[in-house]
Amino acid sequence: MQPFTKLTGVAAPLDRVNVDTDQIIPAVHLKRIERTGYGQFLFGPLRFDADGEPNSDFILNHPSIQDPKFLVTGRNFGCGSSREHAPWALEDYGFRCIIAPSFADIFYNNCFQNGLLPIVLPEAEATAIMDKLKNNLGATLSVDLESQRLWTDDEELSFSFDVDPFRKHCLLNGLDDIGLTLLHEDRIAAYESRMGMSA
């Protein structure tokens, strides 16, 4: 997993609530057995029209939104399925940081597993950033995970955010959960024998 420390980049405002995983990546694209290559399908039903042509109304098709790193969106982002293809698609497209007033639980967890930083901001702060981005399409945001700060490029808006210390540590260092857990293998074996469920 690639570490996440600091990031500056274009932020795409996606002003919708309850964006579900079927909108992020429809099930028809989950047939592949690879972990990569999902970016081309990201937000497919919103990004493309019925003929597969880019839908000019959709924010990611706007000429000012080039190579976005941040996605700023509405509450309950990522609700629905547990499919990790959703963060894979976001990451493959180039996103590294998603900002919303709230996230669905499984999606939120899945982000950390893939080097994506999901930031929860109070509704008022998220709306302030959203409004600013909508009025300045192509504007950039910056985030510093170590100091837990997020700001707009003109520094007019600057917020601190919460992140669980364990998740932060893993992201900063690009640590793999499985490796960490296997350090406790003796405890797992002890649990199994205590519960009479050794293999």
Added chain:
Amino acid sequence: MPPKTMFDKIWDAHVVHQEPGAPSLIYIDLHLVHEVTSPQAFEGLRLAGRKVRRPDLTVATVDHNTPTWDLSRPVVDPISKRQLDALAANLKDTGIAFYDRHSPNQGIVHVIGPDLGYTQPGMTVVCGDSHTSTHGALGCFALGIGTSEVEHVLATQTLRQFKPKTMEVRVEGPLSTGVEAKDLILGIIGQIGVNGGAGHVIEYTGEAVRSLSMDGRMTVCNMSIEGGARAGMIAPDDTTFDYVRGRPFAPKSDDFDAAVERWRKLPSDDGAAFDKRVVIDASTLEPFVTWGTNPGMVAKVTGRVPDPASFQQSAEREAAERALDYMALEPDTPIQNIPIDRVFIGACTNSRIEDLRAAAAVIRGKQVNASVYAMVVPGSARVKAEAEEEGLDRIFADAGFDWRVAGCSMCLGMNPDVLQPGERCASTSNRNFENRQGKGGRTHLVSPPMAAAAAIAGHFVDIREWKES
């Protein structure tokens, strides 16, 4: 000792390791695997030179990506076939039980787990699928996980989790006739909202819940995720024990009795504190139909499509406007005037034997409306066989329903069963998201009897006024 919730009891019994500030390491008793969310996990194991720690606690099947046409017809989509083959290859020589497309035990993961007796009270159950919450109906902590976590469980038989909060949803009083488990959960989601359970594990309590059969309880727990909850659960009781007894992988004779002794201690203690509580009066529940593009957008069957202008918050108003636009519905249309093109009875929400019986009772001796294509997809090969033994397949076929082979089918628009753009479907599945059942498809979530009646009438009808022939 202070009184504990059932969730706390199960959680505490499964903590392997706990460090301050870090997520707990929780032991997993049962891991269900399917073809869509596992290939990248197995690949990860291979790349790291790791192996599956407990193949004996892992069960695999194929469901999401399998066609539901006759088993003699092969899988034709090469990409789907590649994914199905990948699962078989990944499982080879691992010792993991695998129920492939032709196995008599094949089916939707959340149908076969309880049906085969793998799922038992007090367990921790995970699967790379959000509707793993279904298994909570037996008194388990059952949750959906992502593929990285699937890999983690395969390698370590544990999961890293921050302890969720608890929420009690108490449904007081009895359900009225014609109000199904599906209506109960749609009513709950309509009330708490699609985000209402976020960060929480819901325990459903109260008379209306207690009186449900196991199949009904599974329908309720299934849709916990639609209310944003991490998991849903219902305390085990005699209904639960009677259900588990005698199933192929359930404990036998003395072991079963000993297990029941333990399971009787699982229910929440009197006075146990929940972080959040919601009380619902069962008499306010009616047959429901979703009108929009998330499962919280529900209306009573006697009601009307809402007017977006009636929503207070602008985000809600805009979401409702977008939903009506996508669903091609006019505000204030009576729900029962909405014509439908397709009916889908199936999915892990409502594809168990009782669901099929309830639907069959409604349509017996009647004919599917000429403008409707209707299909029934049993949740597992075992449910299908049981239904056929009872002659339900004939009832459906005689009425003009297509009787299919087990799988997720039109629940998710991944396999060949999909809605065409613009088609409107009465569906017993759990998600009415845009494009969920196929690009441009329009989904209305309902109970099996409501779906069955709609197939006959060609539009939604109030099942309480239905005359069986």
